[in-house]
Amino acid sequence: MSTPLRLKELSKKEDLLTGGHRMCAGCGAPIAIRQVLLAADVPLVAANATGCLEVSTTIYPYTAWKIPWIHSAFENAAATISGVEAMYKALKKKGKIDRKIKFIAFGGDGGTYDIGLQSLSGAMERGHDMVYICYDNGAYMNTGIQRSSATPFGANTTTCPAGRVIHGKPQKRKNLTRIMAAHDIPYVAQTTPAHWRDLMTKVRKALEVDGPAFINILAPCNRGWRTPTNNAIELCRIAADTCFWPLYEYENGKLTVNYKPKEKKPVTDFLKTQGRFKHLFSPDSKDLLKQAQENTDHEWDKLLREAACWAEETGTTEEGK
Amino acid sequence: MGKKLAITGNQALAEAMRQINPDVCAAYPITPSTEIMQRFASFVSDGVVDTELVTVESEHSAMSACIGASAAGGRVMTATSSQGLALMWEMLHIASGMRLPIAMTLVNRALSAPINIHGDHSDGMGSRDCGWIQLYSENAQEAYDNIFQAVRIAEHEDIRLPAMVCMDGFIISHSIESMEFLPDEVIRDFIGEFKPKYPLLDVDKPVTYGPLVLPDFYIEFKRAQHEAINKAKKVTLEVAREFEKISGRSYGLFEPYRLDDAEIAIVLLNSAAGTAKDVVDDFRNKGIRVGLLKPRLFRPFPYEEIAEALGDAKVICVFDRADSFGGFGPMYMEIASAMMAAGSSPLMVNKIYGLGGRDFMPEDAEAVIKEMTGILDTGKTGTLKEYIGVRE
Ligand SMILES: Cc1ncc(C[n+]2csc(CCOP(=O)(O)OP(=O)(O)O)c2C)c(N)n1
Ligand code: SF4
Ligand SMILES: [Mg+2]
Numbered sequence: 001m002s003t004p005l006r007l008k009e010l011s012k013k014e015d016l017l018t019g020g021h022r023m024c025a026g027c028g029a030p031i032a033i034r035q036v037l038l039a040a041d042v043p044l045v046a047a048n049a050t051g052c053l054e055v056s057t058t059i060y061p062y063t064a065w066k067i068p069w070i071h072s073a074f075e076n077a078a079a080t081i082s083g084v085e086a087m088y089k090a091l092k093k094k095g096k097i098d099r100k101i102k103f104i105a106f107g108g109d110g111g112t113y114d115i116g117l118q119s120l121s122g123a124m125e126r127g128h129d130m131v132y133i134c135y136d137n138g139a140y141m142n143t144g145i146q147r148s149s150a151t152p153f154g155a156n157t158t159t160c161p162a163g164r165v166i167h168g169k170p171q172k173r174k175n176l177t178r179i180m181a182a183h184d185i186p187y188v189a190q191t192t193p194a195h196w197r198d199l200m201t202k203v204r205k206a207l208e209v210d211g212p213a214f215i216n217i218l219a220p221c222n223r224g225w226r227t228p229t230n231n232a233i234e235l236c237r238i239a240a241d242t243c244f245w246p247l248y249e250y251e252n253g254k255l256t257v258n259y260k261p262k263e264k265k266p267v268t269d270f271l272k273t274q275g276r277f278k279h280l281f282s283p284d285s286k287d288l289l290k291q292a293q294e295n296t297d298h299e300w301d302k303l304l305r306e307a308a309c310w311a312e313e314t315g316t317t318e319e320g321k
Numbered sequence: 322m323g324k325k326l327a328i329t330g331n332q333a334l335a336e337a338m339r340q341i342n343p344d345v346c347a348a349y350p351i352t353p354s355t356e357i358m359q360r361f362a363s364f365v366s367d368g369v370v371d372t373e374l375v376t377v378e379s380e381h382s383a384m385s386a387c388i389g390a391s392a393a394g395g396r397v398m399t400a401t402s403s404q405g406l407a408l409m410w411e412m413l414h415i416a417s418g419m420r421l422p423i424a425m426t427l428v429n430r431a432l433s434a435p436i437n438i439h440g441d442h443s444d445g446m447g448s449r450d451c452g453w454i455q456l457y458s459e460n461a462q463e464a465y466d467n468i469f470q471a472v473r474i475a476e477h478e479d480i481r482l483p484a485m486v487c488m489d490g491f492i493i494s495h496s497i498e499s500m501e502f503l504p505d506e507v508i509r510d511f512i513g514e515f516k517p518k519y520p521l522l523d524v525d526k527p528v529t530y531g532p533l534v535l536p537d538f539y540i541e542f543k544r545a546q547h548e549a550i551n552k553a554k555k556v557t558l559e560v561a562r563e564f565e566k567i568s569g570r571s572y573g574l575f576e577p578y579r580l581d582d583a584e585i586a587i588v589l590l591n592s593a594a595g596t597a598k599d600v601v602d603d604f605r606n607k608g609i610r611v612g613l614l615k616p617r618l619f620r621p622f623p624y625e626e627i628a629e630a631l632g633d634a635k636v637i638c639v640f641d642r643a644d645s646f647g648g649f650g651p652m653y654m655e656i657a658s659a660m661m662a663a664g665s666s667p668l669m670v671n672k673i674y675g676l677g678g679r680d681f682m683p684e685d686a687e688a689v690i691k692e693m694t695g696i697l698d699t700g701k702t703g704t705l706k707e708y709i710g711v712r713e
Contacts, residue, residue, distance in 0.1 A: 043524035044524075045393075045521050045522065045524065047389060054533070055533045058529050058531075058532035058533055059532065059533050059535065060532040060533060060534040060535070060538050061538070063529035063532060065527065065529055066527055067524070067527050068521040068522070068523070068524060068527045068528055068529075069521075069527070069528075069529050069530065070388075070389060070392050070521060070529075070530035070531055071530065071531035071532070072385055072388050072389070072412065072415050072419075072530075072531055073385065073411060073412065073415060075381070076381060076382060076385035076412070079377060079381070079382035079383075079385035079386050079389070080385045080386065080388060080389040081389055082375060082377075082382075082386050082389065083345065083347060083375060083385065083386030083387060083388060083389025083390035083391075083393065083397075084389040084390060084392065084393040084521055084522070085389075086345045086347070086373040086375045086386065086389075086390050087344055087345050087373070087389070087390040087391075087393035087394065087395045087397075087522065088393060088522055089373050090344040090345050090371070090372065090373040090390075090395060091344065091393075091394070091395055091522065093371055093373075094344075094371065097522060099524060101522065101524055118378060118379065118382075119378070119379070119381070119382045119385065121378070122377055122378030122379070122382055123382075125378075126375065126376065126377075
């Protein structure tokens with residue numbers, strides 16, 4: 001029996017990522033990861049890509065992890081956990097292990113969208129029984145806020161600094177969640193820790209699947225986003241309300257949009273909360289803001305159109321979700 | 322005793338892997354080692370082994386999956402060559418740093434550029450400092466025998482480090498030779514059950530693998546690794562003695578060939594040593610005191626033992642089938658260190674040969690030994706490092 005998704009019940013569960021780790025105060029990543037771990041009611045073994053989450057939680061001789069955990073390198077959390085899972089299968093076949101164990105990998109956007117994309121794609125295609133969780137903070141934070149392919153259009157980072165000629169990141173974000181959906185794996189989703197029930201439901205679905213699953217979780221970084229340390233959750237909510245970060249899932253290929261804001265807020269509501277977009281609000285940057293809105297609208301419209309197709313095909317309405 | 326068969330080096334290693342029946346293999350194809358995994362994949366498909374085969378999308382992922390699988394707590398193997406090993410380089414250090422007893426067959430092949438699929442030792446020598454135990458093999462029989470011993474050495478309680486068994490690409494991997502196989506049950510008893518240590522799959526005792534270790538502890542980790550790998554010398558000899566009991570074939574840290582009383586010694590690794598042995602015989606028949614030393618255990622390097630074996634030689638020629646551009650060949654550096662540390666000062670020259678699979682012929686060995694007799698007479702070495710067998 002899984003723990004009901006009620007705060008009262010959940011708060012009684014043991015925290016598997018304990019306090020005392022050294023991620024920055026107010027960082028979104030450990031909030032997201034703790035929600036992931038709380039959602040699980042089966043024993044987990046985790047692999048972690050190099051990045052903020054990894055370095056700050058296992059400073060020898062301490063570890064914040066109460067589950068078996070392995071970090072091997074930056075670009076290979078998916079390959080590493082695929083090996084762990086293969087050993088599990090082998091030992092199970094030989095009767096050397098009979099416990100039910102689930103396998104999970106954590107990677108930042110750099111370790112997932114960029115350097116780890118090949119190993120992730122390979123592991124998903126091979127069909128390992130694993131859940132890959134990307135905590136997306138939109139840059140290489142651990143090495144000092146360099147751009148990644150997840151960095152939003154216009155953001156100021158240390159490798160695409162807002163200058164006189166170039167105004168932050170010139171390219172738009174890679175849509176990794178849809179790339180993962182294109183792998184035709186049983187479960188793919190996108191969520192945020194502000195929508196904790198959505199997040200935990202998705203983690204449960206991902207863990208229930210017999211095969212690969214991928215979840216992309218927005219994880220605000222106050223250092224990189226240039227925001228205060230007390231509003232990570234609020235930023236996630238604004239990200240969903242502006243449709244900058246839509247909540248959706250693909251179950252066996254079928255898309256459902258899980259949250260449609262009653263009133264879609266302009267993306268500037270999201271951008272203006274963060275110092276990394278400050279330069280976009282200067283009087284001569286109107287075009288850039290317009291571009292940012294168009295990028296968001298384009299992705300959101302595409303998503304709605306695809307969801308509508310699915311609704312039509314399966315004869316369900318996609319209202320009220 | 323086992324049965325004799327005419328077989329290629331790759332087939333012999335695939336057969337060895339069938340007999341080992343590891344829990345997990347993760348590998349990626351690359352010439353000339355591809356055939357090992359291809360054959361092994363048939364064993365998996367036919368249910369002859371119960372290995373989980375992870376057909377990864379790159380060698381980087383192959384070694385990453387091996388690391389995950391080994392840390393999970395079981396016996397793990399892989400196979401590669403050249404660019405594949407180069408792509409694994411980052412992960413090779415991580416496998417040894419985590420003290421994971423993974424066993425690998427490395428079919429030695431030249432490194433690009435220019436791209437070349439043939440045998441030389443640049444790949445193995447390029448991973449010299451990765452913390453892996455390295456055993457080199459002259460022929461298919463030795464490669465076959467070495468892989469079982471490598472598993473035992475790697476998994477030994479005092480060591481727990483990854484090990485690779487090297488054999489020459491094409492020259493051995495693709496040539497047929499007659500060799501002896503040991504019966505399956507003999508191998509099974511020899512390698513024994515895998516004993517997991519701190520397995521990730523023990524969810525009741527969670528462990529953290531691969532933490533961040535800062536200057537306050539990092540060097541202690543490395544010192545422990547240094548101590549562990551150095552113990553592999555003793556363990557290699559113990560395992561070899563046990564192996565002799567089941568096979569009748571004896572192995573040491575290296576093979577001395579007619580070295581006693583030799584004034585001229587040549588040092589040669591792998592298949593070329595076989596070629597040169599005949600030439601050594603010819604010179605011995607003419608009364609010239611020449612001998613050969615064929616290293617087997619390259620990491621850890623048995624400095625004292627080799628210095629002792631070469632102790633009487635006045636002239637030593639070290640052959641390298643790999644170059645450290647701008648330096649001496651890697652084998653030369655080791656032999657020179659061994660002699661220097663032992664307080665000997667023979668005349669030493671370095672010949673780079675056979676890169677990219679260029680044949681090493683008896684005439685090549687003959688010419689070099691002749692040159693060494695000249696050095697012995699004059700006491701003068703001339704050029705210390707030289708390429709041989711090159712078109713001019
Ligand atoms: C092969 C390799 N290249 C580069 C690095 C340096 N590096 C370590 S973490 C990191 C960025 C991590 O970014 P991300 O995955 O987004 O995680 P975050 O730190 O933002 O949580 C980089 C570039 C590395 N460790 N390994
Ligand atoms: S730098 Fe950002 S992502 Fe990293 S720990 Fe701090 S707030 Fe979190
Ligand atoms: Mg990041």
